[in-house]
Amino acid sequence: MIKAGIIGSTGYVGQSLVWFLRQHKDVEINFLCSHNNTNIAFSQVYPNYAEYIHIDCIDIQSAIDRFSKIDVLFIALPHGKAFDLATKALESGIKVVDLGADFRLKSDSSYKLWYGLEHQSPNLLSRVAYGLPETNKKAIIEADLVANPGCYPTASILALAPLLSHSLIQKSSIIIDAKSGVSGAGRTADVSTLFCECNESIKAYGIASHRHTPEIEQELSRVADEELIVSFTPHLIPMNRGILATCYATLTKAVDQDELNKIYKEFYIECPFIRIISTPPETRWVKGTNLCDIAVRIDKRTNRIIVVSAIDNLVKGAAGQAVQNMNIMFGFKETEALDLLAMFP
Amino acid sequence: MIKAGIIGSTGYVGQSLVWFLRQHKDVEINFLCSHNNTNIAFSQVYPNYAEYIHIDCIDIQSAIDRFSKIDVLFIALPHGKAFDLATKALESGIKVVDLGADFRLKSDSSYKLWYGLEHQSPNLLSRVAYGLPETNKKAIIEADLVANPGCYPTASILALAPLLSHSLIQKSSIIIDAKSGVSGAGRTADVSTLFCECNESIKAYGIASHRHTPEIEQELSRVADEELIVSFTPHLIPMNRGILATCYATLTKAVDQDELNKIYKEFYIECPFIRIISTPPETRWVKGTNLCDIAVRIDKRTNRIIVVSAIDNLVKGAAGQAVQNMNIMFGFKETEALDLLAMFP
């Protein structure tokens, strides 16, 4: 039984972590840290836990003071806030899963370019494992600092990696059109995510400028073993959870549907959370789960391939994947605490 | 390990039963029966189960033929369809949980009055236990035929039983104004439950005539030990799941808020799924769970009491309660397979 601490526990992602860790048989939650809710009962912030979780949120300094008592630290904070915490945690000899963006990009100059902020721990970058187990498991096993992927990159990379690995698509032809539920915007009071502003509408945002773009490019380039850039457009959808990524690319050679399905299935053969399916994925079938459903279609008329992937942005796109990474880092069963299927409707 | 069969497995309620039974450590699903989807893979009807459940739906005769191989039968069919199946199952010596309406009313004449149908198994009525464990556990323990309560009655009875048990309210003063998500209407192709017909609207329906009224009255009368009638109005709300029941009654004596809370907590002291809370319940905090959250308020100006209860109509209001009943009937832990909290948002 290991002990875990969560910093940023009252955001949507942090709270989702609590949800999964509560039912993990090898993990005990040691503390919940929340800057905004210090000294308030966690179950008062989230009444779904009433009578089940009896923990008051602590402040960041108190959290740091407890590093010696935990085995793993989860950081679920906005970008720019994890540098110091990760450094201190590693110095205390505990493993870290950072769910923010601070350690996802291998290049500090790229970080500065896209996040507008000087990277404050460039020395740590070489020991970070990018936490997408389906493409990077070996590194995660050995890492003590894992950068949990962004939600859009998770869906996008899982959709495209097999094609790049087999050099089936033109590297300059990739377009990713992604759609996300509103929980991706976090639990911050903001007019733009009020119910009446999101309900009954859809929009694109961050066109040609979203910060998940370099992360997608970094990891797809690694798989392709060659630098590539992509067009990536996120959209906001009136639903709580879920990401659907519709990916387009031009084929480099003739391939038929059966071959494609086989390539995908083989690529993910040891990956318990990937389902290669024949009908187009729908986010409802993976809601609340750590699964990623993927379907591939050839458009013979245009010589393009269309890959659609669906995940739950708060689970496979955040908290669930963090638990999966922890499971791998500590040698637990990879699916421990993550074996639920979507509760429908 | 017992074996279970489900008839009506591809409705929303039947499918929810599958969801919970899949993770029940003492139960194995033996067959899934679906009139409309005979010979079709269950996971094709509900792709959330893809790669996890490999069972083809069977027809009703095939289900009956398998009665000898199961220990418990769940029937999730529209009213009027359970008479014959329950009779045959009991003759086969297996226990039955009927999630429909056929065995909920103790009086066959009341059944005929409200359902417009002759009761076909009046002889079974005396051995039926009404399956609301919080008010009727002893009978459920001994029963081989349990009538799983309706969703509205579950929320309504749980809200009002403590008051009636303590004679705190005037019996003629009870008004129940209930609100339900759309899944309560089932998975039937019907214009009135199309997305565009329900979204962005609310309506009352079945005013002064809904079939759950006599069921509420029967059980509240039993608790009150006196015949009573109620006004009950259901409403349709644009959300998938959840029931909120707002209940009004006139006080018979002075009582303060602390006393009331104490009365409720004591009444439900041995009930693992009831939470007496101080803030008004919201369905999101019980979504996907077998919990019922209840809050009580005194309105001194009008000498009324207002009780609000929240459940998930498909869980505590249907499939979860059925599993709870099965747990009690077979001596399993009452919360087995039902210990999840609401996944938010």
Next chain:
Amino acid sequence: MIKAGIIGSTGYVGQSLVWFLRQHKDVEINFLCSHNNTNIAFSQVYPNYAEYIHIDCIDIQSAIDRFSKIDVLFIALPHGKAFDLATKALESGIKVVDLGADFRLKSDSSYKLWYGLEHQSPNLLSRVAYGLPETNKKAIIEADLVANPGCYPTASILALAPLLSHSLIQKSSIIIDAKSGVSGAGRTADVSTLFCECNESIKAYGIASHRHTPEIEQELSRVADEELIVSFTPHLIPMNRGILATCYATLTKAVDQDELNKIYKEFYIECPFIRIISTPPETRWVKGTNLCDIAVRIDKRTNRIIVVSAIDNLVKGAAGQAVQNMNIMFGFKETEALDLLAMFP
């Protein structure tokens, strides 16, 4: 052609006023005032008006400076903010429609009790007309200061007035269970009205304490010609617009359905926005309109009457009714600019 100014123009209610006034043939908008958006183009705050409204928002002092140039002032501010503005406007000889709560209650002590604030213009109270044309048209015709009713009171009073006018119900028996869309909470950044907090959930709030209670009681007492108090419970529903009020009361005498419908139709015979219908109202059929749909049902078993009314909270419950009041005050056609039907779906 008269000239109008709107203070509080960038809230949901203020913006709705702009929408209706834009297509009013007898009105020209002179200024739009917004504390939070001073010097910003109105169409930047609300892009639905892009290329159609070319007005920059002004601050409050600039608005006051323009009082001499307008004929009517609409104030759409939170309570406590209208006292001074109304006083100055009346001194400038212009008519005022206040869409806030400051002039709705006839008694300044009641205002203090429910709003926790000293009334600052008690001298004006005697010249205020409560702006519900269906019950108070004569006063509105002659008034220069109209207090536009709250959204819940509009739905509630319209549902119950005919019964009280005919002494058909026991005055102590009235219960109003009301449900509102989220736009009623306004356009303020607040966690509790974020999309993910409201979507897929329902709750009661302000139980036995909501500020619309004394307003409902005041106006129903006036119709009944006798003091009465009511139980009123509002609920929050996951939809943008609409209020449904389900009202319960005990009958004082036998009456049949036809008589009741006749009583309602006669009571509202000169009211162009009231529809007495035979099926239960749904908010979708009045969405975007100034209509109020009402249906009445007798519950013979309990000797109660159930009245359900549906309005659009931002139209008949706010901006539309304000325009209706202005039409009456200025002698325009009562339905001018308000003759649209619900756009469905």
Next chain:
Amino acid sequence: MIKAGIIGSTGYVGQSLVWFLRQHKDVEINFLCSHNNTNIAFSQVYPNYAEYIHIDCIDIQSAIDRFSKIDVLFIALPHGKAFDLATKALESGIKVVDLGADFRLKSDSSYKLWYGLEHQSPNLLSRVAYGLPETNKKAIIEADLVANPGCYPTASILALAPLLSHSLIQKSSIIIDAKSGVSGAGRTADVSTLFCECNESIKAYGIASHRHTPEIEQELSRVADEELIVSFTPHLIPMNRGILATCYATLTKAVDQDELNKIYKEFYIECPFIRIISTPPETRWVKGTNLCDIAVRIDKRTNRIIVVSAIDNLVKGAAGQAVQNMNIMFGFKETEALDLLAMFP
């Protein structure tokens, strides 16, 4: 004052036509035809019209019998149903706007290929005007048979036409990723469009095979003056109304943002319903209107252009555009009955 008949008046599109025609000052509705609701009051099918429209639906033969009494016929039926009606109407000397798919494709063999049906009126194809006024107004003025465009083609063609007209993009590089509200699926009882099946989910459908593809290609080819093919993927979004089309293409030459905006504004300079805006369009700002909002972005990193367009699928994508076409055909003001802005929220 002309007289209009509507066949298929009780679908979502037909009903929307009624909504707009009711407030058209030059048009009187002569009959409403509905196969499924013959002899039923239109306002019973759609209670938003209660007390405002007093017309009973008639059957198709009765509609045909009235052709001599009308000036314009709107046909809003599924594909394959308009051939005979259009023929008879034209023979009766009345003008026809067909809102279905039967006359959109110029080639009967293409029709057969995509719709799986022999075209039954190939002789009429040469006299059809494709009813997108922004690219084809001259033909519409002279036509007596107008094929109202599909909803996706309207959004897609309007987004891309200026680029093709100026040869700014590679013709083989076009990808259209479109998202639609559920009303696009019509008012047919079907499990797949039930509230609980669509709410809280998103999916792609008709990948590489949707019937709107050849229509988009036909019209874009005409503008480009060269045959081209596109990749088109529609998605279903949990909202009632609205289409957002996100379009990608590779630039053929360097162009800056200002030039692009100027090109778009000039292309649509005489088009009252097109707004070229600088922020990404959102469907809420055009909901209920005949407007199309368009924004263009250059992605310098990938040398691509991204164009996003937003329409209301039932208005500019169907009924509103049909009225616009009628206005043009009869010499009315193009914006007559279509001058409303989005009612928000």
